[in-house]
Amino acid sequence: MMDSKLGFLKPSPPIDLQIDIDHHYSSKTYNCGSAVTGNLLFTPRKDTPFESIRVSLLGTATVTRDDIEFAKTTTHHFLRTDMPVPASAYPESKIFQAGHAYSIPFHFIIPYHLTVNACTHKVDSHDVRNAHSRLPPSMDDCERQHTGPRTTVIEYGIYTAIDVQCGGRNKEPKLIGKKHVINVLPYFPEDPPLNIPQMSLEYAVEKTKRIRKNIFSSPDGRITAVALQPKAISIGPDGYGSSESAILIDLAFEPRSPDIQPVSVSSISASLHMQTWSRQAPSIAFPNLGLLRDAYTDYITLYSRKEIQASWMSSPKETRADGESSSTISYSSSIRVPFKLPASKKVFLPTFHTCLVSRTYKIQLCLAIGNTKLRFMVPLQVSMENGKPYLNGYGEDCSLGSATASMDMSRRESYLVQELWPLVSRGSENDVLPGYLD
The missing domain is CATH 2.60.40.640 (Immunoglobulin-like)
Structure with a gap:
């Protein structure tokens, strides 16, 4: 009717x-x-x-x-x-x-x-x-x-x-x-990187884990990984086509003793999360930086178990103020994770925020190191210049x-x-x- x-x-x-x-x-x-x-x-x-x-x-x-x-x-x-x-x-x-x-x-x-x-x-x-x-x-x-x-x-x-x-x-x-x-x-011009709050529910860009040969052995050391926010992806004026970006992951391995070699980095998986936030009351803040969990999320796999290698560089461990060192050596490495939006299959909207509706993006990474895995949630901005x-x-x-x-x-x-x-x-x-x- x-x-x-x-x-x-x-x-x-x-x-x-x-x-x-x-x-x-x-x-x-x-x-x-x-x-x-x-x-x-x-x-x-x-x-x-x-x-x-x-x-x-x-x-x-x-x-x-x-x-x-x-x-x-x-x-x-x-x-x-x-x-x-x-x-x-x-x-x-x-x-x-x-x-x-x-x-x-x-x-x-x-x-x-x-x-x-x-x-x-x-x-x-x-x-x-x-x-x-x-x-x-x-x-x-x-x-x-x-x-x-x-x-x-x-x-x-x-x-x-x-x-x-x-x-x-x-x-x-x-x-x-x-x-x-x-x-x-x-x-939508590119905005500065997000200032991620310490208690963020959406993002995790730093991980620290102890490395063991098995669950019964003592730790061989500790690995710390920090994922840097990538440069914004720029889409074409018709919504199709996109530029390429990359996530840089900085790794640091602190062995328990100098004779322990750094663990191997074997593979990485990545998926794109597209989040649409909507409310029936005005949003006073950015929803992805708060405590809300009511986003509609769609997923696209960028690649699965992509083989990678990390080249470790050794360096002397800094000495503590009392003149002693907890370890005589440490290792560092960096991994570059390039990616591009599958714009030929979907039309991607720019990242935006309105009074009622927002669209945000994040990339989930799973890094396989030794017999453990490190998982990250890294914010991604989609712009159109x-x-x-x-x-x-x-x-x-x-x-x-x-x-x-x-x-x-x-x-x-x-x-x-x-x-x-x-x-x-x-x-x-x-x-x-x-x-x-x-």
């Missing part, structure tokens, strides 16, 4: 709207600075009085959770850009004539940054606020095999709405609307968003129609997000 509130879903409306985007195709990807131009086309079936016409670029994030009796959905409208429709685009009589073909052009620019009103809730740090002010990538395209739960959607689209008078001027106007979803992949800054027609840098996207938020929301784009009115407190439906 169709929702009676959505007038544009009722059968046989007086106007059948079509959104025609120039040079568009289903798999096309729009980046920051990309122009989205086209026309709103319609031919009324009968003479139709109308009140107003709206054409907007809208970005929304939606999280749905199944409750005991019903599904609960929270929606955040993080981007809304309204295009003023000039009076010359429609008849002065405010009546669309039957059989007459109308064409209303539109022109939008995908902004580089969201406005400050996109995130107004409390956060732990400026870094979180800055991350929430970036445009997130689209996350609702099964054809492109995005990884992520089907209950989490990030969608961009061109939305149009016409308030028409049905049954006379004294009748309340009804809304006729249409949307055309587009795929947006914004730029901008080749050159976008300049508008006046030669101005649009890196903080286009002039259209920077329109006053309160003025833009005055055009809002609850049936098509419902938003919750904002209170005076600072602990709730703008544009939420609970």
Whole structure:
């Protein structure tokens, strides 16, 4: 049964709207600075009085959770850009004539940054606020095999709405609307390495173990391994293709006695973990650095039991302050673990954080040393660099968003129609997000 509130879903409306985007195709990807131009086309079936016409670029994030009796959905409208429709685009009589073909052009620019009103809730740090002010990538395209739960959607689209008078001027106007979803992949520059907390539940980059020949023998020594965070993987502007990166593992072996040789490093396994975090309340911190364990995780094996060799270098052990040494010699080595994303099989989204949804990556490593194994969880950032800054027609840098996207938020929301784009009115407190439906 169709929702009676959505007038544009009722059968046989007086106007059948079509959104025609120039040079568009289903798999096309729009980046920051990309122009989205086209026309709103319609031919009324009968003479139709109308009140107003709206054409907007809208970005929304939606999280749905199944409750005991019903599904609960929270929606955040993080981007809304309204295009003023000039009076010359429609008849002065405010009546669309039957059989007459109308064409209303539109022109939008995908902004580089969201406005400050996109995130107004409390956060732990400026870094979180800055991350929430970036445009997130689209996350609702099964054809492109995005990884992520089907209950989490990030969608961009061109939305149009016409308030028409049905049954006379004294009748309340009804809304006729249409949307055309587009795929947006914004730029994400490489950020500094994560400052991993000591009690992290997600990451483990340092391991220390005692080495024994068997479980009954005394230890031959102690090995310490530290995995360094790799350089970010950079993906292409269409989401396909990626650069190569590598994880460097520093090893240190302290034998119990000088005659004990360092253990052999035989193999390493690696798998990529893709985590999608989503909540129905605003995130005040980065979810992967907290105590949350509710991420939807997908896995891809990078390689299994890859044979490697480590070249050990000996060095004298540092002497303690009392002039004695616990061991006369120690060994050190480094292992480089190169990897690349299988971008030919899946579309990988950049690492991002929004008020409701986050996407993070980590690599699980299993290093076989002697008869023991060391396991690591190393954070990985996926970025997408901008080749050159976008300049508008006046030669101005649009890196903080286009002039259209920077329109006053309160003025833009005055055009809002609850049936098509419902938003919750904002209170005076600072602990709730703008544009939420609970």
